Amino acid sequence: MKMNGxxxxxxxxxxxxxDVIAGIPxxxxxxxxxxxxxxxxxxxxxxxHEQGAGFIAQGIARVTGRPAVCMASSGPGVTNLLTSIxxxxxxxxxxxxxxxxxxxxxxxxxxxxxxxxxxxSIPITKHxxxxxxxxxxxxxxxxxxxxxxxxxxxxxxIDIPKDVQTEIIDVEDAPVTExxxxxxxxxxxxxxxxxxxxxxxxxxILYLGGGTINSAGGAATATAxxxxxxxxxxxxxxxxxxLPLDHPLSLGMLxxxxxxxxxxxxxxxxxxxxxxxxxxxxxxxDARRFCPGARIVHIDIDPxxxxxxxxxxxxxxxxxxxxxxxxxxxxxxxxxERWIERIAxxxxxxxxxxxxxxxxxxxYGLIRAVAECVDDSAIVxxxxxxxxxxxAQSYPLRRPRQWITSGGLGTMGFGMPAxxxxxxxxxxxxxxxxxxxxxxxxxxxxxxxxxxHAANIKIVLMNNNSLGLVHQQQDLFYGKRIYASRxxxxxxxxxxxxxxxxxxxxxxxxxxxxxxxxxxxxxxxPCLIHATIDVQEKVFPMVPPGxxxxxxxxxxx
Amino acid sequence: MNAGATPTPKTVLEITVNNHPGxxxxxxxxxxxxxxxxxxILCMPLxxxxxxxxxxxxxxxxxxxxxxxxxLKLEDVRAVRRHGASHDVFLRLEEFFR
Numbered sequence: 001m002k003m004n005g006x007x008x009x010x011x012x013x014x015x016x017x018x019d020v021i022a023g024i025p026x027x028x029x030x031x032x033x034x035x036x037x038x039x040x041x042x043x044x045x046x047x048x049h050e051q052g053a054g055f056i057a058q059g060i061a062r063v064t065g066r067p068a069v070c071m072a073s074s075g076p077g078v079t080n081l082l083t084s085i086x087x088x089x090x091x092x093x094x095x096x097x098x099x100x101x102x103x104x105x106x107x108x109x110x111x112x113x114x115x116x117x118x119x120x121s122i123p124i125t126k127h128x129x130x131x132x133x134x135x136x137x138x139x140x141x142x143x144x145x146x147x148x149x150x151x152x153x154x155x156x157x158i159d160i161p162k163d164v165q166t167e168i169i170d171v172e173d174a175p176v177t178e179x180x181x182x183x184x185x186x187x188x189x190x191x192x193x194x195x196x197x198x199x200x201x202x203x204x205i206l207y208l209g210g211g212t213i214n215s216a217g218g219a220a221t222a223t224a225x226x227x228x229x230x231x232x233x234x235x236x237x238x239x240x241x242x243l244p245l246d247h248p249l250s251l252g253m254l255x256x257x258x259x260x261x262x263x264x265x266x267x268x269x270x271x272x273x274x275x276x277x278x279x280x281x282x283x284x285x286d287a288r289r290f291c292p293g294a295r296i297v298h299i300d301i302d303p304x305x306x307x308x309x310x311x312x313x314x315x316x317x318x319x320x321x322x323x324x325x326x327x328x329x330x331x332x333x334x335x336x337e338r339w340i341e342r343i344a345x346x347x348x349x350x351x352x353x354x355x356x357x358x359x360x361x362x363x364y365g366l367i368r369a370v371a372e373c374v375d376d377s378a379i380v381x382x383x384x385x386x387x388x389x390x391x392a393q394s395y396p397l398r399r400p401r402q403w404i405t406s407g408g409l410g411t412m413g414f415g416m417p418a419x420x421x422x423x424x425x426x427x428x429x430x431x432x433x434x435x436x437x438x439x440x441x442x443x444x445x446x447x448x449x450x451x452x453h454a455a456n457i458k459i460v461l462m463n464n465n466s467l468g469l470v471h472q473q474q475d476l477f478y479g480k481r482i483y484a485s486r487x488x489x490x491x492x493x494x495x496x497x498x499x500x501x502x503x504x505x506x507x508x509x510x511x512x513x514x515x516x517x518x519x520x521x522x523x524x525x526p527c528l529i530h531a532t533i534d535v536q537e538k539v540f541p542m543v544p545p546g547x548x549x550x551x552x553x554x555x556x557x
Numbered sequence: 558m559n560a561g562a563t564p565t566p567k568t569v570l571e572i573t574v575n576n577h578p579g580x581x582x583x584x585x586x587x588x589x590x591x592x593x594x595x596x597x598i599l600c601m602p603l604x605x606x607x608x609x610x611x612x613x614x615x616x617x618x619x620x621x622x623x624x625x626x627x628x629l630k631l632e633d634v635r636a637v638r639r640h641g642a643s644h645d646v647f648l649r650l651e652e653f654f655r
Contacts, residue, residue, distance in 0.1 A: 118579060122586055127632040130579065147632060304626035 001172065005134035006031035006165040007038075009098070012141040014041045018069050020424055022047050022056035026073025028113060029100025031165035033071075045424065045453065048445035050077050052417040054084025055443070057095055059421020062404045063379065065216065067094035067148040068421070074100050075113030078120065078159075083411060086124035088155040090408025091238060092214055094148040095155035096141075097121075101130070103163035117159040126154030134167040152302040153214055186318050186326050194273075194297045194314045195330035198229050201271035203339045205291075206231040207254065210238030210407065211276020211300060212400070215320035219243070219400040222275060225324050230336035231273065232343050234262055236283050237392055238407045239276070244398035251343070252352070255283035256543045257389045260350035260556070263541075263549040265343055266291050274298045276320045279309035280408070289548035299323050352393055353540070353555050360513045363390050363462060363533050369514055370432060370460055371396050373521045379404065379422045379431045383415035383439030386468035389539040391434045413442030416459060420446060423455035430456055430521065437463045437491065447500035450526040458521055459497075459528045464535040465490055472538045476553070477545075486535070497528035504528040566617035567596065567642035570625075575633040576602050576609040584611055584634070587627050593620060597647050608635065612646050 003011070009032055013021070022045040025033040036044055047053035050072040060068035072081045078099050088095045102111040118130040127147045129140045137160075144156040198204055206226050212218040212235075219242040226233045226249050233243050234251040243250045251262045263285075266272070272294040277283070284290040287309050298305070298312035299320065306315035316323055356362035360369035367390060380395055381404040382388040388405060397403050404422055406414035419433035440461060450457055464471075470485040497504035503523070508531060510516040520527045541555030574580045581600055588595050597614030615621070621639075628637045 119582065122579075122583060123590055128579075302630070304623060304630060308623060 002168055002170050004031065004035070004166050004168045005131075005137055005160065006035040008134060008137050008169070008171060009141065009160065009165070010035040010039050010042065012137060013069060014039060016142070016145050017066075018042055020045060020060060021069045021071055022053040022060075022421065023071030024048075024050050024053055024073065024077060025071075026077050026100065026113070028074035028102055028162045029071060029077070029098075029160075029165075031162065032098070032100065032160070045420075045449065047417070048448050049443065050080035051084050051413065052443050052446040052449065054081050054088070054095070054097065055414055055417035056421035056424070056446075056449070058084060058088055058093055058414075059381065059404060059418035059423075060425040061088075061093050061095055061421075062418070063401055063422045063425040065214070065401065067096050067145055067153075069096045069098065071098045072100075073113065074102055074117070075115045077113075078115050078117040082120060082124060083409075085121065085155045085157065087406055087409040087411045087414060089124050089126065091406065092153050092210060093155065094153040096144050096148055097125075097155060097157045099157070099159050100165070101159045101161040104132075104161045105163070107161065117157065121157040121159075124155070125157045128157040129159065131158060131160045131164050134164050134169045137164075138171065152211070184318055186323060187316060190314050190316045191323075191327055191330060194299075194316065195327055197271055197295060197297055197314065198231075198273065199332045199334075203269045203342075204229070204231050204271040204273060205251070205266060205269040205294075206233040207236075207272055207274045207277055208233060208239040208242045209236045209275065209277025212239050212242045212320050213276075215276060215301070215322075218276065218320035218324070221321045221324040221328070223247075225328055225331065228328065228333050229331050230334050230340060232265060232340070234258075234266065236277055236280065236407070237405060240392060241397035241400050241402045245396045246398070253392050255285065255549065257393060257539050257541065258549070259352035259393070260541050260552055261343075261346040263543070263552060264346050264350055267550050268342070269294045272296045274300075274312075275324065276300060278305045284309065285543045285547055285549035285551075289550075349557075351557065353557060354394060357394075360517060361507060361531060363387070363537050364394055366460065366462065366507070366531055367391055367394050367434070369517055370521065373518045374430055374432065376402065377429050378402070379419075379426060379429050381405065381415045381419040381422060381431065381433045383433070383435040384410045384412045385436045385439055386464075386472065386537070386539050387434050387436045387439075387462040389469075393539075412439040415439060416457070417443050417446040417449070419457040419459070420450050420453070420455045423457050424453065427456065430458065432521075433457055433459045435459055435461055436468060437461065437465055437487070437493070438467045440493070441491070444496065447497065447502055447526070451501040454525045456524055457526050459526070461493055461528060461530050462533045463493065463530060464533045464537075466535045468533075468535060468537075469539070471535055476538075476542070493528060493530055502526045502528060504530065507531040568615055568617045568621060569640040569642060569644040569646060570613040570615060570628075571638040571640060572611040572613065572628060572634060573603070573636040574609050574611055574631075575635065576606055577633070580609065580633045581611065583631050584613075584628065587631070588613075588615070588624065591620065591624075593618065593624065599646065599650070614642075614647050617642075
């Protein structure tokens with residue numbers, strides 16, 4: 001059977017079960033788009049900026065746990081895509097990015113729209129390919145999907161020169177390759193030692209990271225472990241939802257913007273069981289002074305995470321669900337009443353302080369009012385900044401993959417296109433995107449994509465006409481010299497949304513803001529919900545950058 | 558590849574990789590992006606050319622264990638071995654660098 005490289009590419013994507021591709025066409029990828037136009041299986045989502053396409057794909061991947069595909073043309077298509085791929089790398093999200101490249105004979109000549117996609121993508125991908133012939137596609141495309149999902153997930157980039165796309169080859173029907181599933185052998189003696197430490201610890205804490213979400217069944221197994229051994233459990237930003245926020249053992253999020261009781265509990269623990277977490281500086285504060293009295297059991301699928309930041313007393317390389325399932329039968333059922341009581345005291349004395357939480361026009365109040373209008377089936381995405389931290393602190397997340405946020409790279413502009421991807425992958429769910437005015441403006445053009453697909457996204461805009469987290473740091477740590485963090489002009493976001501053909505409501509002027517909010521969240525289709533937030537509001541408590549987690553400022557009763 | 562004023566202990570890394578045009582930059586950029594200096598780089602294909610061997614001369618740094626783990630995460634790296642600085646490979650080359 002004769003086909004060209006472009007047709008073969010699409011055929012191989014179909015074989016991997018791809019049903020949505022987000023992207024933008026251009027000269028160097030037109031043969032692939034021509035082949036895509038003939039696919040009955042794959043739906044194309046035309047973004048308005050390649051970064052938006054990458055984040056739409058991320059939304060799909062984060063909701064489904066399966067690799068999602070984005071596409072772009074050469075040159076600026078490639079450079080525009082880089083940010084969303086780097087974001088996927090830092091949060092271990094499986095993506096396959098496919099870009100067109102100038103023809104092989106023109107590579108290296110500074111041809112029109114030529115950029116070194118291979119070189120640019122090396123440090124921000126798990127792996128990358130420059131395809132040398134159409135026949136290589138048979139090996140590279142299935143392998144890209146395997147690499148993206150195997151072990152610690154991540155993005156894989158495939159750069160395909162235009163003449164490879166048009167090269168005709170004779171392929172016997174393209175071979176189907178299944179991902180090889182072989183969980184690594186677990187170290188029995190390490191599991192025994194870990195169980196022994198858990199069984200004998202007086203003040204253990206379970207510390208869950210994003211690997212708990214990435215591992216199929218990871219959150220359920222971690223919950224079973226926590227409940228059996230009575231382990232108070234904290235979650236990183238990436239792991240929120242692994243244990244319901246209202247679970248009796250939940251300590252909520254740790255780190256820079258944790259509730260005081262969480263960081264104080266960590267300060268007091270004698271055993272830290274880190275699971276799929278990487279001791280990120282926003283979680284640990286000054287790592288040398290993080291959990292100073294604790295031995296560490298560290299479980300991660302990526303062996304390079306063990307002993308990277310903190311030395312582990314026991315380090316186990318393995319998938320979270322697989323490893324915890326092997327650990328569970330070795331762990332004794334305990335009630336640990338003294339430690340649980342001490343935690344309860346800390347929670348009473350040092351709770352998360354949420355001023356004006358009953359007022360839907362305040363920051364915490366708006367988040368609570370939104371949560372009261374929807375159930376646990378809703379998906380919550382955020383952008384990056386103060387709103388992100390307020391939502392992370394207070395939204396009652398209760399299941400894995402309910403929560404989609406840019407953690408490692410902290411990319412403003414992530415939330416709204418990621419919400420579009422989530423809505424495409426889960427069309428029956430309501431997708432709420434909490435955002436700020438600074439973040440929303442970074443990918444505002446994707447409102448057009450949301451309108452194209454009538455995506456069921458509700459953009460809750462907390463508008464302080466500022467870069468709020470920068471403003472906060474300048475106010476607190478730079479002598480109140482507020483500089484370049486307040487916008488000179490005020491954008492009319494309601495008019496902007498309507499200009500894109502999207503519904504919009506303003507809570508500022510509503511006589512009954514809760515009723516307006518409820519109506520906007522219940523109607524299907526995209527909607528912008530606007531609320532002004534005072535720029536003086538801060539994310540508290542806060543661990544100053546570089547300080548130990550015990551050195552929190554504000555946030556006291 | 559600037560030489561430090563005070564000599565630091567060296568290590569020789571022997572890395573077996575799949576042979577293709579991108580593999581050397583994958584390996585070298587792991588070091589450069591961590592401002593980890595490579596004092597010496599040597600790369601030649603092995604046997605039928607399907608694999609290559611890369612020899613690196615690096616400082617004996619506390620980050621070395623992490624670097625070995627990062628190397629092993631690269632898809633094209635097949636094996637990593639650590640040797641002492643007295644390994645022959647760079648010593649025998651010294652005559653070309655006089």
